[in-house]
Amino acid sequence: MTTRSERLLQLALALLVVLIVLAPLALMVATSLKGDEGRILLDIGSLAAFWVSPGEASLTNYVQVLSSATQPFLRFLFNSVFVVGWIVGVGIFVNSAAAFALSRMRFRGRNLILAVVVALIIIPMEALAIPLLLMVNRVGWLDSYQAQIVPFIAHPFSIFLFYQFFAKLPKDIDEAAYVEGASPFQVYWKIALPLSGPVIATVAILQSLEYWNAYLWPLMVTRGPEVRPVSLALAQFFGTPPPTWGDLMAFSVMMSLPILILYLAFQRWFIQSVVASAVK
Amino acid sequence: MSRPRSRLHDQSRPALALMAPAGVLIVVFIIAPFLLSLVLSFTNQRLVPNPNLPTASVGVANYVRLLGSGEFWQAFRNTFTFALLTVPLQSALALGAAMLVNSRLPARNVFRGIFFLPTVLTMVVVVVIWSNLYQINGFFNAVVRTMTFGAHPGFDWLANPYLAMPSIVLVSMWQGFGFQMVIYLAGLQSINPELYEAARVDGATRWQEFWAVTMPGLRNTHIFVLVTTTILALKLFAQVDLLTKGGPLGSTQTVVRLIYETGFRKGQVGMAAALSVIFFLVVLAISVGQRVFLKEDREVA
Numbered sequence: 001m002t003t004r005s006e007r008l009l010q011l012a013l014a015l016l017v018v019l020i021v022l023a024p025l026a027l028m029v030a031t032s033l034k035g036d037e038g039r040i041l042l043d044i045g046s047l048a049a050f051w052v053s054p055g056e057a058s059l060t061n062y063v064q065v066l067s068s069a070t071q072p073f074l075r076f077l078f079n080s081v082f083v084v085g086w087i088v089g090v091g092i093f094v095n096s097a098a099a100f101a102l103s104r105m106r107f108r109g110r111n112l113i114l115a116v117v118v119a120l121i122i123i124p125m126e127a128l129a130i131p132l133l134l135m136v137n138r139v140g141w142l143d144s145y146q147a148q149i150v151p152f153i154a155h156p157f158s159i160f161l162f163y164q165f166f167a168k169l170p171k172d173i174d175e176a177a178y179v180e181g182a183s184p185f186q187v188y189w190k191i192a193l194p195l196s197g198p199v200i201a202t203v204a205i206l207q208s209l210e211y212w213n214a215y216l217w218p219l220m221v222t223r224g225p226e227v228r229p230v231s232l233a234l235a236q237f238f239g240t241p242p243p244t245w246g247d248l249m250a251f252s253v254m255m256s257l258p259i260l261i262l263y264l265a266f267q268r269w270f271i272q273s274v275v276a277s278a279v280k
Numbered sequence: 281m282s283r284p285r286s287r288l289h290d291q292s293r294p295a296l297a298l299m300a301p302a303g304v305l306i307v308v309f310i311i312a313p314f315l316l317s318l319v320l321s322f323t324n325q326r327l328v329p330n331p332n333l334p335t336a337s338v339g340v341a342n343y344v345r346l347l348g349s350g351e352f353w354q355a356f357r358n359t360f361t362f363a364l365l366t367v368p369l370q371s372a373l374a375l376g377a378a379m380l381v382n383s384r385l386p387a388r389n390v391f392r393g394i395f396f397l398p399t400v401l402t403m404v405v406v407v408v409i410w411s412n413l414y415q416i417n418g419f420f421n422a423v424v425r426t427m428t429f430g431a432h433p434g435f436d437w438l439a440n441p442y443l444a445m446p447s448i449v450l451v452s453m454w455q456g457f458g459f460q461m462v463i464y465l466a467g468l469q470s471i472n473p474e475l476y477e478a479a480r481v482d483g484a485t486r487w488q489e490f491w492a493v494t495m496p497g498l499r500n501t502h503i504f505v506l507v508t509t510t511i512l513a514l515k516l517f518a519q520v521d522l523l524t525k526g527g528p529l530g531s532t533q534t535v536v537r538l539i540y541e542t543g544f545r546k547g548q549v550g551m552a553a554a555l556s557v558i559f560f561l562v563v564l565a566i567s568v569g570q571r572v573f574l575k576e577d578r579e580v581a
Contacts, residue, residue: 006486007384007558014391021394024454026407027419031412044415045422082533098302107292108568113299120310122567125534126515127560130543131313131320131551154305213402214495215518216536220544235522238408252405254455262401267393270400272460278504280464 026050032249035060040245043185044218061250071237076230077255083229084211086149088204094153095203096196099162100188104174114163120156126216133220148229152211158203161276165199166192202273207265212259230255283575289369317560320553327547335550352555354530355538358445362534365449365511371505373453374460379494381461382468392465396458403455409488409524410451414523422504438524441531448532456512460505467493500574506572511563535559 027050034203035058036041043049065073101107102114132151141147171197174187215231222228228236236250255263321342325335338551346352381392398406413419414437421434437447445565479489493504517536522528526541539559543552 010380010383010385013376014385017377017380018391018394020454021398024406024413025397026404027412028409037450039415045411045417045419047417049412059413094301094305097298101295102299105291105295105298106313107290107295110295117306121304122512122564123310123314123560124515124563125515126539126557127563128310128317129537130312130549131316131558132309133544134320134325134549135316135488137327150305151309154302154304156310159302177401184291184298185512188298209400215403215521216540219521231402231453234402234408238404238522243411248408249412252408256401256405259400259402260397263397267396271392271396274399274459274462275466278508 013127023050028249031245031252032061033057033059034246037244037246042249044245061080061246062254065247065250065254071233071253072225072250073230073233073254076228076233079227080212080229080231080255081258082143082147084208085250086145087152087211088207091153091155091207092200092203094157095158096162096166096193096200097188098154099159100166101184102159103163103166104187104192105183105184117156117159117163119159125265129220131217136221143223144221145227148214148218148227150203154205155203157277158207161199161203162196165196169195199276201266201269202276203271205270206277253261282516293294299317316551317556321557323550325553327543337527338550342551343558344559346551346554351530351538355533355535357516359516359530359534361445362449362452362516363510365446366452367506367509369449370453370457371460371502371509374457374505375464375498377424377457377461377490378464378468382465392462394460399458401455404517405514406451406455407519410454411438411523416422439528440526444528444532448516448523451519451523452513452516456509460509463505464498464501466474467498471497473516491518503573504571507566510566514559514563514566517564 012135030050030052031040032054034043034056038051039056048197075223092217102110102117136147137152169192173191177187179193213231214229215235215260218229219235222232234248234255237251238248294420296441322337323335323435324333324338324341324342327331379394381395385391415421416434416436424434426452435443437443456545458577475493475497476489479493516534516537520532520534520537521540524532526537535555536559539552539555542548543553
């Protein structure tokens with residue numbers, strides 16, 4: 001059994017890690033709520049940087065970011081949501097359909113195709129970026145939503161996750177439907193897909209995080225604010241010296257809020273998705 | 281015995297129809313660029329075509345130039361340095377955190393949720409926060425000054441060739457350790473609790489228990505974590521591009537950033553393609569290594 005002193009040590013260590021994780025976030029929130037940039041620079045090297053007294057908190061920075069004419073925050077946010085929404089929304093159908101065929105239908109070359117899909121998982125996007133850029137450039141897709149969406153809809157790893165899930169479903173489920181004369185499309189649409197809630201959640205979370213955090217690709221294919229995602233807009237804002245910390249942190253808080261709310265609401269799912277991605 | 285007809289005959293056509301959307305997209309956006317990068321790596325292709333200088337084959341000239349360039353080796357050295365620092369440190373931190381969360385800590389799900397939280401933040405946000413801490417008059421230098429009683433003025437963390445890479449390692453670890461923690465947690469929970477009981481009956485100390493039960497029980501988890509973390513580390517780009525732009529003096533330039541600069545900034549697509557091919561081969565070697573290791577283990581078990 002664990003002794004009392006051991007448990008106290010565990011608790012102390014855990015609280016130390018909590019402090020290390022939360023302190024930078026406290027810095028972000030506290031700085032974002034300090035309307036006076038001079039005050040921020042005064043506090044910057046001290047513990048006061050991690051705290052704002054409720055009486056002094058103001059939303060000035062938030063108002064500034066939201067009303068900036070050169071930095072249309074809401075437009076950037078929309079761009080990110082739009083791009084990720086399309087990739088994930090269409091991806092679920094495209095990837096699950098392919099996985100259904102690979103796992104529950106019989107045809108020649110099935111194992112070969114499956115092997116190719118699995119092999120493709122290891123190709124890192126970074127190694128494809130330059131030729132892909134050349135292709136996108138040639139078809140005039142620079143500075144467009146298409147360039148950020150279409151190349152990423154089909155996702156070998158998501159196909160693999162769907163494949164694993166479908167392969168485990170009991171055989172008699174679709175046998176019964178085939179006996180009644182259903183077509184493979186109907187079995188996929190009416191039986192397999194409605195059963196795959198858990199794996200849809202996993203795939204949606206993993207893909208959302210991947211493309212919400214995309215940096216290299218949008219850096220190369222977006223120029224103006226019309227289609228630029230929010231993370232890249234923050235990167236540009238950050239890269240324009242001198243840093244106005246209050247605005248930068250307000251921007252950071254606002255763009256993290258949607259993901260943080262989703263995370264807090266579906267924490268269990270987030271963590272399970274990561275675990276599911278590891279059990280290969 | 282009669283079996284349903286549709287199960288008996290070949291289902292190629294509906295299967296093909298179901299696979300077509302993903303298939304077309306994969307061929308166009310993964311396989312084609314992959315093959316294209318192989319082909320382009322033997323040419324002097326430019327991003328913006330020059331009508332006076334048509335693209336021509338240059339044989340292995342790109343590879344020869346890369347292997348002879350100091351920039352190339354520096355980028356690889358830096359990337360591997362980053363991996364060598366990040367992988368063990370981050371994995372150890374993650375394992376420690378996982379063991380805490382797996383112990384009989386009160387409210388351990390809350391702890392787990394907090395530890396995992398930074399991984400859902402975008403790297404750009406993380407960089408903004410940490411660059412504030414790294415400022416000359418920022419928090420870390422305040423700590424240095426306090427600890428030296430004001431004798432040391434502190435460091436310019438990101439502009440110092442010796443400190444820039446470790447500073448980037450720290451940011452990356454803070455953001456990423458929750459990922460490995462969650463995987464270690466699943467690994468810990470799959471260890472048979474009877475093994476721990478047996479160790480205790482034998483009078484093992486906590487330390488002996490860790491090395492005799494926990495570590496061997498996590499063998500496959502270790503391999504997975506080490507390989508995935510290494511591959512993630514080799515892809516290092518955003519933190520560096522945002523915090524140091526590869527500087528100072530190229531001390532934080534990475535392979536992916538070199539691909540980006542060569543192909544996108546300088547428009548030397550041929551050269552960047554050769555670099556991409558080499559990068560891919562390194563990642564491939566590591567992934568294949570993982571499969572070999574895991575297979576061996578399965579055969580033993």
